Amino acid sequence: MTTRLAGLPVALVLMLLLASAALIGCGGARSGGEKTGEAVLGADDPAAREVCYANQLIARNEVVAFYMNNPEARPPMQVSVLIQQGALKKAPVCPAGGDFKSFNSQDLGFICSIHGEAPAD
Numbered sequence: 001m002t003t004r005l006a007g008l009p010v011a012l013v014l015m016l017l018l019a020s021a022a023l024i025g026c027g028g029a030r031s032g033g034e035k036t037g038e039a040v041l042g043a044d045d046p047a048a049r050e051v052c053y054a055n056q057l058i059a060r061n062e063v064v065a066f067y068m069n070n071p072e073a074r075p076p077m078q079v080s081v082l083i084q085q086g087a088l089k090k091a092p093v094c095p096a097g098g099d100f101k102s103f104n105s106q107d108l109g110f111i112c113s114i115h116g117e118a119p120a121d
């Protein structure tokens with residue numbers, strides 16, 4: 001009898017704990033991905049940085065190939081101009097929702113607003 005009665009509040013407390021944990025989790029994810037709505041990983045997640053850098057390097061290969069084939073073309077400092085030039089089909093995607101506006105025309109590197117530029121090698 002007493003165990004049954006005692007069991008109920010414990011279950012309720014667990015549910016409340018789970019509910020509050022879910023709310024905290026939701027709030028964190030939302031604040032990280034509000035910009036684009038595409039964010040699937042947190043800004044401070046090391047996995048997000050790895051994927052971001054990998055995406056940057058894939059796009060960088062595309063751009064490097066373009067400037068090798070078009071030596072007269074000058075690299076711009078904005079990713080949007082890069083796409084206009086035809087050096088790049090689309091900007092790299094950051095899994096944490098960072099955006100790519102700036103381009104390092106010196107070493108042809110992309111600059112994520114969250115993770116910065118991927119280290120060369």
Ligand SMILES: [Zn+2]
Pocket residue numbers: 048049052053094095096098112113114115116
């Ligand atoms: Zn990033």
